[in-house]
Amino acid sequence: MTSRTPTEQEIYGRRGRLITDRDATEISRVEELAYELKVHDVMTADLKTARPDMPLSQVLEILRVNRISGVPVLQDDQLVGILSLEDIVRAMQKNELSAPVSQYMTRKLVTVSNYDSIIKALQAFTDSRLGRLIVVDENGALTGMITKGDITHGILTALQRDYKEEELRRYRASHLFEDIISDRTTLVLRYQIKAHDFMHGGNASSNIKRALLRLGADPQIARRCGIAVYEAEMNLIIHTNNGGILKLEMEPHRITMSTTDDGPGIPDVSQVLQAGYSTASEQVREMGFGAGMGLINIKRCVDKMDIESTVGKGTKLTMRINVPFEKPSVHKDNKI
Amino acid sequence: MKIEVIFERMPQFMNLMKVIKIADGTLLTPDMDVDIEIRGGYGADLMSDVLAFSQPDSVLLTGLTNPQVVRTAQMAEFRAIIFIRGKRPQPETLSLAKQEDIPLISSPYGMFELSARLHKAGLPSFESNDL
Numbered sequence: 001m002t003s004r005t006p007t008e009q010e011i012y013g014r015r016g017r018l019i020t021d022r023d024a025t026e027i028s029r030v031e032e033l034a035y036e037l038k039v040h041d042v043m044t045a046d047l048k049t050a051r052p053d054m055p056l057s058q059v060l061e062i063l064r065v066n067r068i069s070g071v072p073v074l075q076d077d078q079l080v081g082i083l084s085l086e087d088i089v090r091a092m093q094k095n096e097l098s099a100p101v102s103q104y105m106t107r108k109l110v111t112v113s114n115y116d117s118i119i120k121a122l123q124a125f126t127d128s129r130l131g132r133l134i135v136v137d138e139n140g141a142l143t144g145m146i147t148k149g150d151i152t153h154g155i156l157t158a159l160q161r162d163y164k165e166e167e168l169r170r171y172r173a174s175h176l177f178e179d180i181i182s183d184r185t186t187l188v189l190r191y192q193i194k195a196h197d198f199m200h201g202g203n204a205s206s207n208i209k210r211a212l213l214r215l216g217a218d219p220q221i222a223r224r225c226g227i228a229v230y231e232a233e234m235n236l237i238i239h240t241n242n243g244g245i246l247k248l249e250m251e252p253h254r255i256t257m258s259t260t261d262d263g264p265g266i267p268d269v270s271q272v273l274q275a276g277y278s279t280a281s282e283q284v285r286e287m288g289f290g291a292g293m294g295l296i297n298i299k300r301c302v303d304k305m306d307i308e309s310t311v312g313k314g315t316k317l318t319m320r321i322n323v324p325f326e327k328p329s330v331h332k333d334n335k336i
Numbered sequence: 337m338k339i340e341v342i343f344e345r346m347p348q349f350m351n352l353m354k355v356i357k358i359a360d361g362t363l364l365t366p367d368m369d370v371d372i373e374i375r376g377g378y379g380a381d382l383m384s385d386v387l388a389f390s391q392p393d394s395v396l397l398t399g400l401t402n403p404q405v406v407r408t409a410q411m412a413e414f415r416a417i418i419f420i421r422g423k424r425p426q427p428e429t430l431s432l433a434k435q436e437d438i439p440l441i442s443s444p445y446g447m448f449e450l451s452a453r454l455h456k457a458g459l460p461s462f463e464s465n466d467l
Contacts, residue, residue, distance in 0.1 A: 199428055202407030206436075209411065226411045227387045234404075288400045288408075293384035300388065 033158050039121050040114035042154025043135045043144035049074045050083055052102035056091050059083055059101055070132050072142060073105050079142050081105035084131060111136045114143050118151055174216025177252045187215075187250040193236040193259075195243040198287065204246050205230035208257075215250070221323060225255055228301040228319050231294040232259045235317070238284050240264070244314075257302075257319045265311035273299075273307075349373040350459050352416055352439065355395055358457050359418055359443035359450055364430065368439045374415055376462030377454050379447050383408045390414070394462040397443075397450055401425040406432045406440075414438065420447050 050059045050071045062071060063085060070084035080102075087104040091097055096104075110128040112121045114135050124133055125148055135144040177185055189211060191204035209226035213219065229246060236244040236259055244261030266272055273295055280290020299305050302319040309315040352370045356363060363370060378390040379397035383404060386396065392413035398405055399420050406429055409417050416439040419425060425433070425440055433440045443450050455461065 199403060201404055202411065206407060206410060223392070223411075223413065230407070230411045231384065231387065287402050287404055288381055288383035288386075288398075289404070291382045291384050293382070293388065297384055297388045 029159070029162070030155060033155050034119040034122065035117050037118045037154055037158060038114065039112050039116045039118065039135055039146055040144070042118065042150045043114065043146040044068075044150060045144040047072060047142070047145060050101050050105075051075060052080060052100060052105070054101045055098050056083075056088055056101060056104060057097040060088055060097065063088075069147070070145070072134060072145060073101055074142075079109065079134065081107045082109065082132060082134065086131070106130075109134055112146065113138070118154065121146055121151065122148075170214075170216070173214055176215060185251065189248045189250075191233075191246040193233055193243045193246050195237060195240045197237055197243075201234055201237045202230055205233050208246075208248050212250075212255075217255075218323070221255070221321060224301040225257065225321055228298045228321075229257050231298050232257065232317055232319065234289055235259065235294055236261055238280055238289060240315075253323050255321045255323060257321075259317045260314065262314040263312060265313055266307070266309040266315055267311050269307055269309055349375060350457070352395070354457070355416070355418075355454065355459065356441055358453050359441060359445065361418060361441040361443045364425065364440040364442055365433055368434075368437065370416075370439055372415055372439075374459065376460045377451065378414075378462045379420075379451050387412055389463050391462040391464050395454075395459075397447060397454075399423060399447065401429055403428045403432045405429060406436060406438055409438055410436050416441060418443050418450065420445060420450055 048062050048066050048068065048071050050062065050073050052073055052075050059071060063069065070082060072079055073081040073083055083101050083105040087106060088097075091099060091104050108128075108130070110124055110130055111134045112124055114137055121133060132145050132147045134142060135146055137143045172179075176187070189208060191207070193204060194200070205226055208229050209222050212222040212225055217225075225248070229248065233246055236246065240261040241263045242261070244259050247258050247260075249256045249258075271277055274292070275296050276292040278285075278290045278292035280292075284290040295305075295307070298317075298319060301321075303322045304318075304320040306318040307315065350373070352372050352374050355361075355374055356370065374393070374395050376391065376394040377397060378386065378394050380386050380389075381399050383400070386398075386408050390396070390412050393415055395416045395418060396405075396409050396412075396414045397418050397420055401419055401423050403426065405417060405425075417433070418441045420443055422442060422444045424442055430440065445453065
């Protein structure tokens with residue numbers, strides 16, 4: 001008997017390709033479950049049993065009627081062996097179906113405790129090369145049987161339960177506004193944006209977009225919001241003296257986004273609304289920004305844009321997107 | 337409905353592995369899954385242009401290598417980024433791409449040459465005036 005631990009690959013397979021990081025997170029959840037789930041969670045407790053003196057044909061009938069592939073063999077409530085379909089096949093090859101169970105049963109008994117983790121049972125399967133293991137309680141009494149199929153079924157059931165919980169969380173998030181009753185419910189996300197912090201530029205917008213999708217926003221609306229706040233966030237980074245605040249206010253039927261800063265302010269607002277007008281430095285242009293298209297882009301993305309600015313005091317940019325009451329039956333994303 | 341009509345209406349896809357092959361590209365994020373479908377291509381060095389005129393699920397060809405390229409690609413919902421003319425991204429760009437799960441590729445060809453090669457191989461242009 002070898003005592004080698006089975007590798008992940010032997011247990012889970014590799015689905016014919018290299019394991020990516022994304023797969024690795026999925027595997028680790030299965031792995032976690034293999035430690036979390038106990039033998040008694042997945043084993044078959046409602047056991048059919050055989051006696052050593054029974055003819056094999058009678059056991060075959062028990063297996064057939066109950067659609068199982070093996071039974072423990074008991075003599076006076078004492079476990080003496082296991083009889084599986086494979087044993088019966090051996091007997092059939094010799095035309096000995098009338099022989100007693102004791103002649104063909106497997107006497108090698110490998111047991112696992114009902115409080116053992118699944119991973120321990122998997123090790124026992126690999127070490128013993130048996131198809132089924134006996135499950136005993138803390139007093140050593142027979143309480144059930146476990147097959148690899150039981151383990152697969154148990155893990156799949158647990159994953160499905162995980163999935164349902166995740167769905168429920170998503171449902172709760174997307175129905176947030178329906179569940180809360182008030183005269184006016186708003187959800188506010190606020191981000192402090194640092195001036196000239198190009199390294200982290202766009203992090204806030206990225207988080208906003210993720211939050212909108214998480215809250216069940218239409219993907220097209222999340223895209224429009226994402227692009228608008230990203231341009232606005234970059235404006236805070238590129239043009240302000242001390243950075244500013246990026247704010248998103250979500251209501252059931254509209255999303256309002258704004259940026260506020262304390263300077264330098266825009267001398268002529270109509271000028272910055274012209275395509276191609278820019279005061280950005282060469283360094284900013286080298287990064288692919290400052291082409292004088294930011295505000296025009298924002299205007300294309302939102303339903304309403306307002307800009308108020310006082311030189312020496314600061315600028316406030318407000319952007320609003322209306323969320324239709326009902327999802328339009330054909331939405332823009334369906335083109336291509 | 338006739339089969340040909342159905343085929344015409346079906347979106348065109350090109351596997352990213354094929355895109356990399358046509359671009360003679362080097363995958364700079366080797367742990368990432370490249371068995372993904374690309375629906376079109378878009379090329380620009382102006383991030384505002386990328387945000388304004390691209391469509392989702394395509395590949396971005398660009399000569400810029402700073403982290404903003406990844407942020408822009410993420411906001412505009414690109415599936416992958418190809419740096420033209422053998423350019424290599426900054427380390428911050430690489431780590432942001434890994435965080436956001438966007439594959440980065442380096443191609444020896446220039447913008448015009450690479451666009452032409454991909455288009456000729458059947459990758460449609462995803463430049464658009466609609467949002």
